[in-house]
Amino acid sequence: MDIDRKPAIDAIVIGTGIAGIYALHKLGNELKLKVRGFEKGAGVGGTWFWNRYPGARSDTESFVYRYSFDQETYDGWNWTQKYASQGQMLAYLNAVVDRHGLRPLIRFNTRVVAATFDEARGVWAVETSDGEVVEARYLVTSVGVLSKLNKPNLPGLDRFEGRQVHTGAWPDDLSLEGKKVGVIGTGSTGVQFIPAAAAVAGHLTVFQRSAQYCVPAGNDQLSPDFIREYRANFGGYWDQLRQTRIACGFAEAGVAAMSVSAEERTRVFQEHWDAGNGFRFMFGTFCDIAIDPAANEAACDFIREKIATIVTDPATAAKLSPREPYAKRPVCADGYYETYNRPNVELVDLKANPIAEVNKRGVRTADGKQHDLDVLVYATGFECVEGSYREMRIAGRDGKLLVDHWGDRPCSYLGISVHGFPNLFMVLGPNSVFSNLAPAIETQVDWIAHLVGRAEQLGQLTVDTDATAEDEWTVQCEHMAAYTLFPQVKSWIFGANIEGRPNRVLFFFGGLAAYREKLAEIVSSGYAGYSFAPAAFHTPLRAPSSDSVATPIA
Ligand code: FAD
Ligand code: NA7
Numbered sequence: 001m002d003i004d005r006k007p008a009i010d011a012i013v014i015g016t017g018i019a020g021i022y023a024l025h026k027l028g029n030e031l032k033l034k035v036r037g038f039e040k041g042a043g044v045g046g047t048w049f050w051n052r053y054p055g056a057r058s059d060t061e062s063f064v065y066r067y068s069f070d071q072e073t074y075d076g077w078n079w080t081q082k083y084a085s086q087g088q089m090l091a092y093l094n095a096v097v098d099r100h101g102l103r104p105l106i107r108f109n110t111r112v113v114a115a116t117f118d119e120a121r122g123v124w125a126v127e128t129s130d131g132e133v134v135e136a137r138y139l140v141t142s143v144g145v146l147s148k149l150n151k152p153n154l155p156g157l158d159r160f161e162g163r164q165v166h167t168g169a170w171p172d173d174l175s176l177e178g179k180k181v182g183v184i185g186t187g188s189t190g191v192q193f194i195p196a197a198a199a200v201a202g203h204l205t206v207f208q209r210s211a212q213y214c215v216p217a218g219n220d221q222l223s224p225d226f227i228r229e230y231r232a233n234f235g236g237y238w239d240q241l242r243q244t245r246i247a248c249g250f251a252e253a254g255v256a257a258m259s260v261s262a263e264e265r266t267r268v269f270q271e272h273w274d275a276g277n278g279f280r281f282m283f284g285t286f287c288d289i290a291i292d293p294a295a296n297e298a299a300c301d302f303i304r305e306k307i308a309t310i311v312t313d314p315a316t317a318a319k320l321s322p323r324e325p326y327a328k329r330p331v332c333a334d335g336y337y338e339t340y341n342r343p344n345v346e347l348v349d350l351k352a353n354p355i356a357e358v359n360k361r362g363v364r365t366a367d368g369k370q371h372d373l374d375v376l377v378y379a380t381g382f383e384c385v386e387g388s389y390r391e392m393r394i395a396g397r398d399g400k401l402l403v404d405h406w407g408d409r410p411c412s413y414l415g416i417s418v419h420g421f422p423n424l425f426m427v428l429g430p431n432s433v434f435s436n437l438a439p440a441i442e443t444q445v446d447w448i449a450h451l452v453g454r455a456e457q458l459g460q461l462t463v464d465t466d467a468t469a470e471d472e473w474t475v476q477c478e479h480m481a482a483y484t485l486f487p488q489v490k491s492w493i494f495g496a497n498i499e500g501r502p503n504r505v506l507f508f509f510g511g512l513a514a515y516r517e518k519l520a521e522i523v524s525s526g527y528a529g530y531s532f533a534p535a536a537f538h539t540p541l542r543a544p545s546s547d548s549v550a551t552p553i554a
């Protein structure tokens with residue numbers, strides 16, 4: 001083996017959503033490494049490329065759901081609404097890619113199927129779906145937390161003669177106009193899809209497994225004054241945002257729900273209901289909605305009362321009223337409960353009346369009723385966080401597979417590094433921060449670039465994480481999750497939306513500010529938890545940009 005053979009590429013980035021685009025820019029344009037991106041889709045955008053269902057838009061306000069590194073693209077954009085639609089997000093991400101000259105670096109329609117670490121050379125060999133093997137010293141996996149589709153395994157699916165679509169792979173040629181549509185799923189996607197589909201479909205049947213606590217999104221036109229003020233103070237807004245937990249751009253509450261009177265609680269809940277946004281309702285009303293059962297129940301009562309007031313048919317209102325704690329990723333959409341007052345919308349409660357089979361005309365439920373459909377829509381979510389990793393064969397030191405390292409407890413140091421997988425950097429890997437994901441992604445990519453910059457500066461070393469650091473981070477995340485009410489319900493944030501999977505801790509619930517503090521501490525402690533070891537190539541190929549190495553992370 002020619003162990004001095006240097007790869008022509010320095011860094012490979014898999015996936016070109018918000019994370020991959022920024023990683024290509026950071027490593028390519030700022031660190032001046034030779035980078036190559038692989039994307040299985042035909043274009044950039046990730047989530048915003050694939051999820052083209054009617055009603056798709058961000059549910060984090062758009063002024064904080066984008067990049068902070070690129071004010072120019074923001075300034076040149078005509079922002080009109082509080083929440084960006086899927087089309088606007090996709091256009092924005094394409095504009096960023098073109099502004100920074102990233103498109104020629106990306107190979108589209110190319111899935112990465114395997115990545116193998118060659119220890120002797122300190123090199124990752126990445127294999128694509130067309131059989132090509134490309135080598136690089138650094139591997140960034142920005143394959144998405146919500147990227148691998150979750151489709152229910154219902155009896156008779158292949159007999160259905162209408163169209164079946166998942167919201168996360170929505171085809172461009174499908175119109176729901178006048179059609180008989182069925183939708184399974186009432187998560188963040190379902191609550192956006194249902195009002196939009198009901199407005200055009202002939203008939204909409206909603207197959208609901210779990211009732212959903214949904215607050216209004218409060219979408220509205222952005223005022224010219226707000227846009228002017230935001231542009232003028234762009235850096236300041238983002239600096240402030242990074243000091244918060246959830247990083248959604250609103251003031252997070254410091255008052256405990258049960259420390260105020262019942263009247264005051266109702267006033268605060270109503271104020272936030274009127275303002276809209278799920279994260280604001282959960283974290284802006286009171287500081288303990290996700291922690292204290294009594295506070296949580298007060299929020300549940302408020303939302304259940306809203307359902308009873310909005311939905312005119314009491315039986316439908318009862319089916320729509322959740323009984324479990326309000327402890328999934330908070331959901332918001334405008335006009336969700338109101339949609340059930342429409343004459344063309346029918347709600348089927350799958351807990352009381354499960355789907356018996358799918359047949360050629362539609363769906364038959366356990367009560368014997370046939371629901372004839374032209375289109376069956378799966379708004380059934382994703383195999384989150386680990387799903388995209390389980391589709392690739394990633395082998396680290398001694399040929400150990402990442403999926404074997406994880407077993408049924410996916411782990412990492414900081415959501416980024418895994419012991420025994422040197423120079424592999426995940427963006428939003430298991431136990432990354434639970435927050436608005438745009439600034440979480442920027443934080444992680446900045447950190448990855450910082451580590452890579454340091455490895456380059458020191459002489460092209462390999463960066464590995466220590467087993468104890470990985471274990472301590474994992475345990476810390478487990479303790480933090482246990483302190484909240486989130487593990488008390490089954491949801492995607494614990495991977496328990498997949499049939500047969502128990503709740504596993506997949507996020508750091510300490511917030512973005514604490515996460516960034518941890519990164520700063522790692523730098524000041526001399527990179528605790530990381531080891532930089534010589535690889536085969538000791539001579540730097542080029543002088544590293546001192547800026548990128550010295551950029552403070554928090
Ligand atoms: P993705 O955007 O998922 O991109 C991953 C990319 O990797 C994809 O393009 C995929 O094709 C590619 N890929 C995966 N595996 C391979 C492979 N083996 N080979 C090649 N390419 C591969 N988050 C928020 O914070 N706020 C929101 O309002 C919000 N709204 C959302 C709405 C929807 C409908 C969905 C599904 C998610 C939403 N999210 C939201 C979460 C969202 O996924 C993240 O905010 C963010 O877009 C993730 O970016 P990413 O680049 O990490 O991953
Ligand atoms: P979610 O939040 O995982 O929601 C999926 C929905 O689909 C939810 O209502 C599930 O019910 C339902 N589901 C899943 N599998 C089935 C089966 N087999 N039968 C019936 N119903 C089922 O995914 P989303 O796409 O809505 O949102 C994911 C994230 O995207 C979101 O948080 C944002 O970040 C954007 P359940 O609640 O599990 O009973």
